[in-house]
Amino acid sequence: MLHALIAAAGEPIEYGKAAGRAIALGFGAGGGAAGAGAGIGAVFNASIQSKTRQPELRAEVERDQWLGFALTEATFFYGLVGGFIAFFL
Amino acid sequence: MSAATAAPPITPQGAGAAPHEKQGMSTKRKIGWSIFGVWLGGIVVFGVLFGVTAHKAPDVANSVFSPTNEFKLDTWFKIGPIAFNKGVLYLLLTVGITLGVMIYIAKRLQQRPGRLQVAVESFYDLTRRLSRENLDENLERKYFPLIATIFVFILVSNLIGYIPLPVNSGEDFKIFGAHIPSLQIYAADTNVAFPLILALGVFVLFTYEGVKHHGPIGYVKSLMPGGVKGPIVGLIYPIEILSNFLRLISLTVRLWANLLAGHLLIAFMGGELGVLVGLQVVSWALLPFGVLIFLFEAVLIAGLQAFIFAILTAIYIGGAVESH
Numbered sequence: 001m002l003h004a005l006i007a008a009a010g011e012p013i014e015y016g017k018a019a020g021r022a023i024a025l026g027f028g029a030g031g032g033a034a035g036a037g038a039g040i041g042a043v044f045n046a047s048i049q050s051k052t053r054q055p056e057l058r059a060e061v062e063r064d065q066w067l068g069f070a071l072t073e074a075t076f077f078y079g080l081v082g083g084f085i086a087f088f089l
Numbered sequence: 090m091s092a093a094t095a096a097p098p099i100t101p102q103g104a105g106a107a108p109h110e111k112q113g114m115s116t117k118r119k120i121g122w123s124i125f126g127v128w129l130g131g132i133v134v135f136g137v138l139f140g141v142t143a144h145k146a147p148d149v150a151n152s153v154f155s156p157t158n159e160f161k162l163d164t165w166f167k168i169g170p171i172a173f174n175k176g177v178l179y180l181l182l183t184v185g186i187t188l189g190v191m192i193y194i195a196k197r198l199q200q201r202p203g204r205l206q207v208a209v210e211s212f213y214d215l216t217r218r219l220s221r222e223n224l225d226e227n228l229e230r231k232y233f234p235l236i237a238t239i240f241v242f243i244l245v246s247n248l249i250g251y252i253p254l255p256v257n258s259g260e261d262f263k264i265f266g267a268h269i270p271s272l273q274i275y276a277a278d279t280n281v282a283f284p285l286i287l288a289l290g291v292f293v294l295f296t297y298e299g300v301k302h303h304g305p306i307g308y309v310k311s312l313m314p315g316g317v318k319g320p321i322v323g324l325i326y327p328i329e330i331l332s333n334f335l336r337l338i339s340l341t342v343r344l345w346a347n348l349l350a351g352h353l354l355i356a357f358m359g360g361e362l363g364v365l366v367g368l369q370v371v372s373w374a375l376l377p378f379g380v381l382i383f384l385f386e387a388v389l390i391a392g393l394q395a396f397i398f399a400i401l402t403a404i405y406i407g408g409a410v411e412s413h
Binding site: 066074 | 343400
């Protein structure tokens with residue numbers, strides 16, 4: 001049964017490589033998105049808390065919040081770029 | 090969408106006023122509902138007209154067409170060793186717009202500023218504040234022009250990346266017999282060379298400032314955070330050295346991948362996914378999300394990335410001359 005399947009697949013090594021690439025892209029993008037999602041949530045959580053506690057610091061907190069947002073968001077792209085490198089190279 | 094899906098307003102008259110509710114609908118809500126209706130109706134129309142079974146275009150089925158083709162740089166012509174392609178065109182456009190706007194505003198500063206002058210002055214205030222906060226007085230005088238230039242340059246480069254221009258020389262269409270390259274949104278930042286050269290410049294600058302301030306051996310020592318003693322130094326020091334060089338990669342990849350992924354997402358949501366899976370109804374259904382992502386990228390990400398690059402430049406240069 002298994003032999004018949006492998007024979008039907010033609011080039012099992014090629015298919016395995018393609019599957020590995022697809023897995024790498026999915027894992028890179030998915031893992032990066034999960035991590036960045038948790039991180040961005042933490043950033044906005046802290047920002048909202050400090051803004052409600054000390055509304056007079058709103059401007060400063062918001063500036064730092066956007067800095068933290070952009071730095072955290074970038075980690076998603078590190079995962080994505082790693083996935084792309086595995087997928088296309 | 091949120092305005093369209095919100096609950097209808099409750100009228101104080103009670104159940105007797107039910108027929109009046111429809112008339113009381115605000116114009117905004119009417120427009121929202123009708124756009125939503127057109128979108129839903131379009132899904133049905135496309136589903137009926139083209140069917141819900143995939144029929145891919147021959148180029149897609151043979152995988153001749155690839156989503157990454159739009160970022161390929163075709164050499165248009167060469168002047169000496171310099172190959173001219175759309176990335177170079179965008180760079181020249183960016184330089185031209187940045188220089189043009191700044192010189193124009195600087196030459197005719199007015200007591201009662203116009204819109205453009207207000208925008209430029211707000212950039213000035215922003216970069217001035219962030220370089221004051223992160224640099225000492227001498228360095229601030231020296232590097233404020235650089236930080237402001239980096240901010241405006243990246244901002245302009247990002248923003249003209251969202252204007253469709255006829256630069257896609259891979260495909261063309263005809264108007265009155267003339268072959269015109271397809272319209273495309275491309276940004277110089279989607280090529281890794283652009284952010285890499287900016288990040289290299291910043292890296293060389295803050296290393297130079299650090300070496301000048303501490304001396305060569307002192308600078309290498311200053312990479313170590315203060316107050317760390319004992320055998321743990323052997324563990325932490327390699328990580329600090331590594332993180333110093335990772336700044337180069339993180340500066341590059343943050344700008345590059347943000348713009349590349351943004352442009353890919355806009356393309357996918359704006360119809361390419363439907364082409365790839367061979368279903369017209371998918372293209373139509375995803376179109377509103379394409380518009381939303383376009384607005385998100387153009388309004389928030391473009392400015393944010395320029396701001397991040399500028400503030401990190403200031404932080405790195407300021408940190409290099411700091412004594413622990």
